[in-house]
Amino acid sequence: MPRFSANISMLYPELPFMERFAAAAADGFKAVEYVGAYDQDPAALKALLDEHALTQALFNMPAGNWAAGERGIACHPDRIPEFRQGIGRAVEYAKATGCDQVNCLAGIAPQGYDRTALELVLIDNLRYAAPRFADAGIKLLLEPINTRDIPGFLVNSTSDYERIASAVKHDNLYLQYDFYHMQVVQGDLIPTFLALQPRIAHVQIADNPGRNEPGTGEINYPNIFRALDEAGYTGWVGAEYKPKAGTSQGLSWFNDWKVSP
Numbered sequence: 083m084p085r086f087s088a089n090i091s092m093l094y095p096e097l098p099f100m101e102r103f104a105a106a107a108a109d110g111f112k113a114v115e116y117v118g119a120y121d122q123d124p125a126a127l128k129a130l131l132d133e134h135a136l137t138q139a140l141f142n143m144p145a146g147n148w149a150a151g152e153r154g155i156a157c158h159p160d161r162i163p164e165f166r167q168g169i170g171r172a173v174e175y176a177k178a179t180g181c182d183q184v185n186c187l188a189g190i191a192p193q194g195y196d197r198t199a200l201e202l203v204l205i206d207n208l209r210y211a212a213p214r215f216a217d218a219g220i221k222l223l224l225e226p227i228n229t230r231d232i233p234g235f236l237v238n239s240t241s242d243y244e245r246i247a248s249a250v251k252h253d254n255l256y257l258q259y260d261f262y263h264m265q266v267v268q269g270d271l272i273p274t275f276l277a278l279q280p281r282i283a284h285v286q287i288a289d290n291p292g293r294n295e296p297g298t299g300e301i302n303y304p305n306i307f308r309a310l311d312e313a314g315y316t317g318w319v320g321a322e323y324k325p326k327a328g329t330s331q332g333l334s335w336f337n338d339w340k341v342s343p
């Protein structure tokens with residue numbers, strides 16, 4: 083049975099961030115994930131996880147100025163020192179919260195650069211980061227994202243991931259397979275998942291179009307959940323979608339599948 087993690091950057095938007103842990107636990111989630119909580123005290127995050135018996139499934143490396151629209155800095159030629167400092171920050175928060183995987187957002191391609199040159203910056207940064215996360219016992223992940231949701235995002239497909247990973251040449255660079263983004267970009271969801279499963283450390287879900295709850299669009303999530311089970315996938319499944327009619331009210335997809343306490 084899949085193990086679901088509530089992505090509390092997107093779920094429970096009506097609540098202050100630190101109250102979303104309790105809400106996720108009350109709805110039956112056993113884990114949470116989020117884009118990052120570097121403005122919070124790591125001990126306070128850990129206390130919430132413990133209080134609500136939640137696992138910290140994932141968060142992202144520091145990704146630049148989120149409010150200003152940045153979505154990662156790993157491909158930015160003039161942000162290399164900042165990217166590298168972010169490794170220590172991510173390791174600190176992962177250790178404090180008991181999290182064993184961290185996602186890297188490649189970033190939106192800055193204007194005026196050739197995409198191949200930006201990919202080389204990304205590869206160098208990942209080559210630097212992968213062994214450092216490995217030394218800390220943390221998996222480093224890279225997530226392809228569609229350019230309809232994030233125009234200009236540099237890494238968009240599983241073949242982008244495969245090309246970059248083969249240039250990085252380090253075992254500690256895994257794929258974060260977001261079924262929603264992959265449906266928008268390339269389809270063929272289950273065969274691609276199965277082909278890349280040894281490199282997939284985390285998956286995320288939302289339906290298309292709309293990026294709302296599973297069951298609101300064209301993706302057959304019951305089939306996907308069965309395929310994950312049959313393939314022996316033991317990672318978390320992150321519920322990363324925009325609730326259409328309130329988070330708790332829209333959890334019928336989850337109530338059919340959730341692990342009982």
Ligand SMILES: O=C(O)[C@H](O)C(=O)CO
Binds near residue numbers: 260286322
């Ligand atoms: O948007 C996504 O799918 C990512 O997982 C994320 O963390 C923020 O962009």
Ligand SMILES: [Mg+2]
Binds near residue numbers: 286322
């Ligand atoms: Mg995602």
